[in-house]
Amino acid sequence: MIIVEFMETCVTLAIYNKNKSPNILKVKKIEIPSLNIGEESLNLVSDKLKQYLLKNSIRSKKAYVNIKTSKSIMKLVELPKMSEKYLSNTAKSSYQAYFPIDIEKFRVDYRVVHSTETFTKVLFAAIPSEISSASLKVMQKAGIKPIFMDLYQECICREVANHCKESVAVIINFQNAINIILMKHGFITFIRTMPLKDYHTNNYAFQRFMDSMCVRLDIAFIIGKLKWVEGYFLMNNTRVTLCDEFWSLRGLIE
Numbered sequence: 001m002i003i004v005e006f007m008e009t010c011v012t013l014a015i016y017n018k019n020k021s022p023n024i025l026k027v028k029k030i031e032i033p034s035l036n037i038g039e040e041s042l043n044l045v046s047d048k049l050k051q052y053l054l055k056n057s058i059r060s061k062k063a064y065v066n067i068k069t070s071k072s073i074m075k076l077v078e079l080p081k082m083s084e085k086y087l088s089n090t091a092k093s094s095y096q097a098y099f100p101i102d103i104e105k106f107r108v109d110y111r112v113v114h115s116t117e118t119f120t121k122v123l124f125a126a127i128p129s130e131i132s133s134a135s136l137k138v139m140q141k142a143g144i145k146p147i148f149m150d151l152y153q154e155c156i157c158r159e160v161a162n163h164c165k166e167s168v169a170v171i172i173n174f175q176n177a178i179n180i181i182l183m184k185h186g187f188i189t190f191i192r193t194m195p196l197k198d199y200h201t202n203n204y205a206f207q208r209f210m211d212s213m214c215v216r217l218d219i220a221f222i223i224g225k226l227k228w229v230e231g232y233f234l235m236n237n238t239r240v241t242l243c244d245e246f247w248s249l250r251g252l253i254e
Contacts, residue, residue, distance in 0.1 A: 002063040002144060004049075006135045008070065011045055015058060028052050042134060046141030053142070065149045067135055070177050072127040072151065073099055073106075076113070076191050079120050087112070091122060098124050107132045109151050114187040123188065125151040166218035169210075169233070173224025178206075182215065203228045 003014040012029045030048050053061075075098045082090065091110045095103050106126040114121040132149070139146055165185055172179040182190040190213070194206065206229060220233040221241050233240050 002058070002060055003066070004063045004139065004144065004146075005066045005068065006131075006138075007068045011049070011138065013049060013052065015056075015060075042137050043141060046138045049138070049142040049144065053144075061143055061145050062147050063139060063144045065135065065139070065146045067127060067132060067149070067151060068172075069127060069131055071131065072125060073101065074126075074191060074193070075099070075124045076188065077122050077124060079122055081115070081118055081120055087120065087122070091124070095124070095126075099126050101126065105129055107151065121188070123191070127151050167216060169217050169220040169238070171220060171222045171226060171229050173222070173226050178226065178229070180206075180209070182213065182217075207232055 001015075005012045005014075010029050010031050014028075028049075030045055052058075077098060079087070079090065095108050099106070099108070103126075105128060107129050108124065108126040110122050110124045112120055113123045132151075135149075136146065168183040170179075170181040170183065172181075177193050177195050180190075180192045180194060181188060192209070194209070210232065217233070217236070217238045219239040219241065220229075221243060222229055222233075223243050230240055230242065
């Protein structure tokens with residue numbers, strides 16, 4: 001299986017084999033100007049991916065695709081319990097109500113993150129169509145067939161949910177924002193995006209926010225370099241696991 005992760009300024013490719021240890025066999029990172037790039041840059045990135053697959057004799061062309069961009073929008077909504085078919089119809093007809101955007105210019109999806117006998121928590125995600133289209137073009141030109149595209153920055157949360165039943169915080173670092181996801185017993189309970197316009201201001205804002213939640217966290221997974229976030233958790237006796245990328249977290253929790 002190939003894992004292709006599109007980020008703000010790079011495309012990273014990993015070869016994943018669940019039958020071997022470690023699961024991630026090879027990793028290749030390709031720097032790009034941005035995900036919103038022209039045809040010439042798309043060809044350059046796809047050629048590098050293709051060359052890497054050929055050079056390393058990688059026959060598998062099926063890929064799990066993850067798109068991580070600070071331009072994505074997410075909203076966690078609690079809905080009454082309903083059938084899967086009715087939920088699908090309700091979700092698709094409610095996109096505009098949840099996202100104050102031009103839906104025609106976005107790729108929108110939803111996923112059930114928790115369900116009980118009385119309610120269902122649904123995570124809606126939207127990313128600009130130009131970004132998802134650029135990602136698909138790169139893979140098409142490289143001869144890679146996406147079998148699953150994940151629009152959610154929280155794809156790693158589902159990996160955490162499968163293995164960690166404690167109270168967990170997942171902090172994802174982007175160029176101009178961080179995502180804060182809180183989980184308990186394997187379920188997402190809270191999501192928030194915090195802009196990073198000013199380091200000191202948001203350092204204080206992050207501490208104030210976490211203190212206001214009054215939640216004792218057993219472990220914090222931090223994706224990306226966030227020393228001040230790491231310091232906060234260590235100060236509060238929370239176990240910290242630092243990860244550079246999506247799959248490095250998978251390797252640590254499997």
